[in-house]
Amino acid sequence: MLNDLSIKIAGKGGDGVIFLGDVLAVALKRCGYQVMLVKKYGAAVRGGDAACQLRISRRPVEHEGTSVDVLMAFQAETVKENLRRLKNDGWLVVDDQPESCPDVSGHPGPVCRLPINRLTDRFGAKANNIISLAFLAYVLGMDLSVIRDAVEQNLTKRGIPMSNLDVFDAALREAAADASPAQGLVIGRADGLDESVLWSGNEAVVFGALVSKCRMVAGYPITPATSTLELFSHILPRLEGFSALVQPEDEMAAIGVVIGMSLTGAKAMTATSGPGFQLMGELLGYACVTETPLVLLNVQRGGPSTGLPTATEQSDLFYTIHGRTGDSRLIVLAPTTVTECFYLTVEAFNLAERFQTPVIILSDQYLGIRKESVSKPDTSSIEVTDRVVDTATNQRFQLTDSGISPYLALGHSPRFIVTGLCHNEEGRPDATPENHQRMSMKLERKFQTLTTEIDHRQSFVEYRGDPAADFGIVSWGSSAGAVREAVDRLSDLGRPVAAAFPKMLSPLPPHLGDFLKSKKRILVVELNQQGQLASCLRDQYLCPTLGLNRVGESFTPEEVMDRVKEVD
Amino acid sequence: MLNDLSIKIAGKGGDGVIFLGDVLAVALKRCGYQVMLVKKYGAAVRGGDAACQLRISRRPVEHEGTSVDVLMAFQAETVKENLRRLKNDGWLVVDDQPESCPDVSGHPGPVCRLPINRLTDRFGAKANNIISLAFLAYVLGMDLSVIRDAVEQNLTKRGIPMSNLDVFDAALREAAADASPAQGLVIGRADGLDESVLWSGNEAVVFGALVSKCRMVAGYPITPATSTLELFSHILPRLEGFSALVQPEDEMAAIGVVIGMSLTGAKAMTATSGPGFQLMGELLGYACVTETPLVLLNVQRGGPSTGLPTATEQSDLFYTIHGRTGDSRLIVLAPTTVTECFYLTVEAFNLAERFQTPVIILSDQYLGIRKESVSKPDTSSIEVTDRVVDTATNQRFQLTDSGISPYLALGHSPRFIVTGLCHNEEGRPDATPENHQRMSMKLERKFQTLTTEIDHRQSFVEYRGDPAADFGIVSWGSSAGAVREAVDRLSDLGRPVAAAFPKMLSPLPPHLGDFLKSKKRILVVELNQQGQLASCLRDQYLCPTLGLNRVGESFTPEEVMDRVKEVD
Amino acid sequence: MHLPSEYRSQMSSVIYCKRCGNHVIMGAMQKAFAQQDIDPESLVIVAGIGCAGRVPFYINAYGVHTLHGRPLPVAIGIKTANRNLKVVVVAGDGDAYGIGGGHVPHATRKNIDLVFVVVDNSVYGMTGGQTSPTTRQGHQTSTTIYGTILEPVSPVFRSLADKVSFVARGTVEHSAQLIDLLQQALAHPGFAMVHVLSRCPTHDKLHYFDENAARVRDIPPDHDRTSLPAALNLCLDPDHLYTGVFHQVLKPTYNDRADMILAKAKAQKGITTVEDLVEQYV
Amino acid sequence: MHLPSEYRSQMSSVIYCKRCGNHVIMGAMQKAFAQQDIDPESLVIVAGIGCAGRVPFYINAYGVHTLHGRPLPVAIGIKTANRNLKVVVVAGDGDAYGIGGGHVPHATRKNIDLVFVVVDNSVYGMTGGQTSPTTRQGHQTSTTIYGTILEPVSPVFRSLADKVSFVARGTVEHSAQLIDLLQQALAHPGFAMVHVLSRCPTHDKLHYFDENAARVRDIPPDHDRTSLPAALNLCLDPDHLYTGVFHQVLKPTYNDRADMILAKAKAQKGITTVEDLVEQYV
Numbered sequence A, B: 001m002l003n004d005l006s007i008k009i010a011g012k013g014g015d016g017v018i019f020l021g022d023v024l025a026v027a028l029k030r031c032g033y034q035v036m037l038v039k040k041y042g043a044a045v046r047g048g049d050a051a052c053q054l055r056i057s058r059r060p061v062e063h064e065g066t067s068v069d070v071l072m073a074f075q076a077e078t079v080k081e082n083l084r085r086l087k088n089d090g091w092l093v094v095d096d097q098p099e100s101c102p103d104v105s106g107h108p109g110p111v112c113r114l115p116i117n118r119l120t121d122r123f124g125a126k127a128n129n130i131i132s133l134a135f136l137a138y139v140l141g142m143d144l145s146v147i148r149d150a151v152e153q154n155l156t157k158r159g160i161p162m163s164n165l166d167v168f169d170a171a172l173r174e175a176a177a178d179a180s181p182a183q184g185l186v187i188g189r190a191d192g193l194d195e196s197v198l199w200s201g202n203e204a205v206v207f208g209a210l211v212s213k214c215r216m217v218a219g220y221p222i223t224p225a226t227s228t229l230e231l232f233s234h235i236l237p238r239l240e241g242f243s244a245l246v247q248p249e250d251e252m253a254a255i256g257v258v259i260g261m262s263l264t265g266a267k268a269m270t271a272t273s274g275p276g277f278q279l280m281g282e283l284l285g286y287a288c289v290t291e292t293p294l295v296l297l298n299v300q301r302g303g304p305s306t307g308l309p310t311a312t313e314q315s316d317l318f319y320t321i322h323g324r325t326g327d328s329r330l331i332v333l334a335p336t337t338v339t340e341c342f343y344l345t346v347e348a349f350n351l352a353e354r355f356q357t358p359v360i361i362l363s364d365q366y367l368g369i370r371k372e373s374v375s376k377p378d379t380s381s382i383e384v385t386d387r388v389v390d391t392a393t394n395q396r397f398q399l400t401d402s403g404i405s406p407y408l409a410l411g412h413s414p415r416f417i418v419t420g421l422c423h424n425e426e427g428r429p430d431a432t433p434e435n436h437q438r439m440s441m442k443l444e445r446k447f448q449t450l451t452t453e454i455d456h457r458q459s460f461v462e463y464r465g466d467p468a469a470d471f472g473i474v475s476w477g478s479s480a481g482a483v484r485e486a487v488d489r490l491s492d493l494g495r496p497v498a499a500a501f502p503k504m505l506s507p508l509p510p511h512l513g514d515f516l517k518s519k520k521r522i523l524v525v526e527l528n529q530q531g532q533l534a535s536c537l538r539d540q541y542l543c544p545t546l547g548l549n550r551v552g553e554s555f556t557p558e559e560v561m562d563r564v565k566e567v568d
Numbered sequence C, D: 001m002h003l004p005s006e007y008r009s010q011m012s013s014v015i016y017c018k019r020c021g022n023h024v025i026m027g028a029m030q031k032a033f034a035q036q037d038i039d040p041e042s043l044v045i046v047a048g049i050g051c052a053g054r055v056p057f058y059i060n061a062y063g064v065h066t067l068h069g070r071p072l073p074v075a076i077g078i079k080t081a082n083r084n085l086k087v088v089v090v091a092g093d094g095d096a097y098g099i100g101g102g103h104v105p106h107a108t109r110k111n112i113d114l115v116f117v118v119v120d121n122s123v124y125g126m127t128g129g130q131t132s133p134t135t136r137q138g139h140q141t142s143t144t145i146y147g148t149i150l151e152p153v154s155p156v157f158r159s160l161a162d163k164v165s166f167v168a169r170g171t172v173e174h175s176a177q178l179i180d181l182l183q184q185a186l187a188h189p190g191f192a193m194v195h196v197l198s199r200c201p202t203h204d205k206l207h208y209f210d211e212n213a214a215r216v217r218d219i220p221p222d223h224d225r226t227s228l229p230a231a232l233n234l235c236l237d238p239d240h241l242y243t244g245v246f247h248q249v250l251k252p253t254y255n256d257r258a259d260m261i262l263a264k265a266k267a268q269k270g271i272t273t274v275e276d277l278v279e280q281y282v
């Protein structure tokens, strides 16, 4: 069995590249590997380049790989464009017709030319992807029964005729005649590994919500968050009991509906991205001050404004923390892996309940769309905080030491009032300076309570690398992957560094300050121009920071390593 | 002539308190005083308490006065409520009927009981305010012809019958019989002072815009910004040449209209507050990335959410700087006086033109509604940056060293494209990572250019107090008034402190850092809970800060002094 | 049976101006609630921002004072999540047809079961009398002292175009009729819109109503309210300003339709559990 | 005279899918511009976000690609500030009647002089085929695989209720008629709405259009387009789906009315200068 392999498949819109990646990922996961599958879209929405990159390993996969071991490319131009990413000893898998492949004599590694187009001519244009898959599986030396099962399952799920399976078999026979498994690329099969599922970040959030007993969702389509809404709409009505999914006219309505649902005592969530998140700001501020629990997933994309809908970025942190007028705080969680997309969503719901506040999950396009193998969660052992409705008081905003008041729900508690005006303990408008000061301190206390708890439990920060190192890296969200790999590799190279990955970005865990203070230099790695987390760190911990900042596409481990060396 | 006097008039909705204050302020300004008139509304929108406080001085008035020299109050309860604010030797002016005035024997100073209600019975309920005014003017020992002119002018302006002037004269005669001018309160008349105008902060912004040749406005009503829209709507159509005022269906449309106007090459602005500002966020981000010049006045009110429409606050700073998704920057100016409302508006338009960006004027309810005497501007000597339209290129977003590109206008330049998508130099969509990085650095460079200029000119920060002092205070916006007075009084008391008032809050002027570094302790005074400017200072200058933070109503100089003593 | 006074809140004192139309409307609502025997424990008043928007503070029920223009989405969330609640939405003309206008057709096409009371004083009352979407052309307001230049929107006409299942108009000068209309609206299963011609004496001295009083007519008793063309005819009549019920039809409510989907999904794809769904990703 | 090809941009390559209705609409627009001899130097295409929203990239004119739902306010700003520009707004069905629906009645009641082309493919094309405000009831989309439960909005009916001064409907299957309708819209002084039934072959296999092709009829030549009731009749006809011009009346445009205010203010209160105004505060 191999330790680590990365494969890129590159083509055009019609080549079924995404299908290849999906089926291959499932099959390789079932072979016992940890898997990461990253889909890359070209700039154009349709008809542009399409590619996906798959990395498998016996250890957790942190990054899809900057250069690859296997490159399959369908057109002369996609070969050309991607060849620089193929390792010198990597396998190039191309069509055997000269017009589909440029001169690759410069590539020192093995080249595998396959009759993909010839076979496609025989079976029809639509068979293209299934033929390619068969060839690739053969070249990789996979367990063919596993991949065949995966194909069958995929066809069934999408309602595609089983005759395609015959094409697959025919292609395999052809491959056996024409191609030989790649030297050293015999992908075996491991046993005894955890049972795992293959989820995208967005899927993991949906399942996190379902496990948290959220059955009410409202959302408006927006790339790259739409798939959550679609998945909810397919799944929710099939579950026992009552559920509701509303796709309203815009994002203001979406969060308005979520607030209404939550006011009745139901757990509810929405998902959006950049421009949609922006439009939710006013009602989000209303939810903060009316202390309405809700969960909002923001799958960040390239900004500002409409920006780059299909590119990843981490530039909504400022807006997420500060994007509402007035002194308005909420909780911000940032998962760094698909697994965390699942568990932090559960955490988000639990925190929303306990602190009666909106909780934002700050994901991004890279994390939301890519798939990873996730050790199958034992749903019965996951702690879920239920909504507790008080039926005895009408003091919805009662002043307490913790800042947390009794929760009341429409139709279940004594009658009460909710307003975005400054209100008193009963929720009624009261604009006296004393009341305003009192209620604004109460909200502040809630966050102090939370901060103390986090600090006590030393939670919401992952530390990695050598704790004694004087060089510290801080990163968040999906950029953590490249940093983790960089930290490991730097340590292998004899340059130990320490890293911290906060998973709660507001409020920031105080114990992160101890880490920062113990380092001579702090490098903050984040995919934005302004250094948004760095700014929060300086503000809160008064520590000078260095930055690795860029936009456009996700970081590679090499970039992180280079930057460390540069400033070291 | 007196050096300094502060007068409070307190009543209920119907008492014409605002009329009294307005007329008195005009008359006192004409007597040669510097004037500040602050209107205070009760919590309820209608029928609640109404009060105004007037302070006059030979020197600039920084604050309306925590305690007053003269209190006129119309009801037993308003007397009671306000008496604690009357100085021990201050004059209490009340009605002579016992039911209108509680027992005030505890007040050591002079009490002046006047037949207001009796006279009102004679002339009718509506004459109430004019009678009170006559009495008060008499008690103050004012030049009666000046106040009579002011009354006449006010009546003419509001189209109220001149018969009221007869009532005024009758009341004066009655006063001469009944009351005597307050001992030591003989308000004289000074000559040789600058000619000045009496403006509210909102009025000053409107005139700043007019002087800047802004003739296009769109806005949606919202307290406390509405008066700008109303004033523009009355004035604009009377001016020569073309002008346009649009009151559309909501704030998104308002800023959309402003953007459209600006795209044709016209200077345009809007004004709003809290919730409305929130709704403008998405299109404001669009204006940032499309580099569309515009000016937006945000008259801050109590937040978050609908909050306290008639209370002042300084809690929109975070939102103003960071309230848009993505890396999206703009310029934020914060006037501290009505005079600055005027000049910084001109500056706002000039900066918007030069840097092709939205500029936000961060005012607040206290500053926007209160009136101050402003030395009459010499409009001909004010520098105004005109919009310069390039007619030779279509490279609307050309990469330049300064980050500033040629400005093109619809209908005047070669055809070009504007989009909120990430675009290339010609404005066309280009989502390649390289282009995104390039364009995002270009926007960043614009702000570097600006920052360098400010620093070079050492502008946008006002320093006050003893530069050598080791205790520094930083404050912004309308809170600067109380701080200025506190700094002066602390110095009189032998505790010299230094203060800095930044007028540009984003980007922050680098030279402010020299001030901060030279102090042992920094106290940041701002009317919000979170310490929003303090957070920006820590982030940018890495200086520890102390805070004076509160919400509900504006600061008094005494609070600032107390806090200084507390932390000293 | 409940008395109208039981719906009056003792907790906040009413701060409406003298002779404000909102006094009449609140009184009519309380009477209609009583006569329809609405359980105050299951009644939710949802409102926007404005003078009309303050109604929830004065009614003894659950009160949700949302944001300017946003009462409908919040109300939809409430009714979707808990159909046992009786939801009444109160909005000003600015709330309903200015800033909130985009939400209306999407609430109506859902036929969500609630009463939508539009308090149309044809002015922005709360902010001091600026022109509103229903201010008539030529009329002066604080932002249009030279006269409003836009044609007003027509709430009834638009409701008919939006296929609202119950469309009525009343006025604050005809409180008996208003109570009756509100009762019918409360009894109607689905989206019930009641357009109320109100007054803002403080900011609008010469009201629309005064200028049009002579044109006001009850909708004739023989009007076929199930006929959309007949309703359009009444609403387009240039000589009369009709009050009463223009249109009423019965069709499935949003909750009915959502239930159908829940049933259909299970029938088509089978009932499932979260654990089973997870299993599909193994 | 200009040729249609002069309006084709050479700068961005068209990325619409094969057989997408947008190809037909762009072609029709270019021909209509040419036949109306619109000066490309004074033509501004304003659009929202979506597949339809990309039209400005492909037309050789000024192009303003705004935000999802916001083309109308920006277009109003442009036309208010510079009436010499010919403004054409392109919006998808989601853009126009979903997120942007609140702006439409306020653009129409201004009778602002522009052409509003609604590209109605009854689906959210750009984001991958979710249900849109005009998706017909029962139809399956990626977010409604068990069927869309809402009634669709009716663009023509709503336009009539909003008193739009020019209301037409065309389809991408009848390009000659579409060119003619666009020409008439371009020639109309005031708000001209053209509802175009389009297609999204990628995300909507069984299109509204296919199901309703048999119902499509040209509006009869004897239709009195100045009559609102007659237009309503056509639009309510259950048996036919009419294409052509439903309604056209002439009334002052927004620029005309704004000019009146400029004149009236000066007549009533006198012309003034900024300096004189400042003087009033002395």
Ligand SMILES: Cc1ncc(C[n+]2csc(CCOP(=O)(O)OP(=O)(O)O)c2C)c(N)n1
Residues within 6 Å of the ligand: B220, B221, B222, B223, B251, B275, B276, B279, B306, C049, C050, C051, C052, C053, C068, C091, C092, C093, C094, C095, C096, C119, C121, C123, C124, C125, C126, C127, C132
């Ligand atoms: C987003 C936003 N914009 C503006 C306002 C200010 N505002 C409060 S009420 C109101 C208009 C009220 O008019 P209407 O809806 O007709 O209600 P009325 O007061 O006349 O009953 C406005 C503009 C606000 N609260 N929120």
Ligand SMILES: Cc1ncc(C[n+]2csc(CCOP(=O)(O)OP(=O)(O)O)c2C)c(N)n1
Residues within 6 Å of the ligand: A220, A221, A222, A223, A251, A275, A276, A279, A306, D049, D050, D051, D052, D053, D068, D091, D092, D093, D094, D095, D096, D119, D121, D123, D124, D125, D126, D127, D132
């Ligand atoms: C505020 C906001 N919400 C959501 C989106 C995502 N989005 C882009 S286009 C679109 C819908 C497009 O549908 P339609 O307007 O019908 O145009 P079409 O693509 O069908 O031509 C959506 C939801 C966005 N860009 N901005």
Ligand code: SF4
Residues within 6 Å of the ligand: B046, C015, C016, C017, C018, C019, C020, C021, C022, C051, C052, C121, C125, C126, C199, C200, C201, C202, C203
């Ligand atoms: S301002 Fe007008 S609408 Fe508001 S309470 Fe007063 S009269 Fe009523």
Ligand code: SF4
Residues within 6 Å of the ligand: A046, D015, D016, D017, D018, D019, D020, D021, D022, D051, D052, D121, D125, D126, D199, D200, D201, D202, D203
């Ligand atoms: S997705 Fe649909 S609307 Fe968009 S370009 Fe393709 S066919 Fe046209």
Ligand SMILES: [Mg+2]
Residues within 6 Å of the ligand: C050, C092, C093, C094, C119, C120, C121, C122, C123, C124, C125, C132
């Ligand atoms: Mg109103």
Ligand SMILES: [Mg+2]
Residues within 6 Å of the ligand: D050, D092, D093, D094, D119, D120, D121, D122, D123, D124, D125, D132
């Ligand atoms: Mg569409």
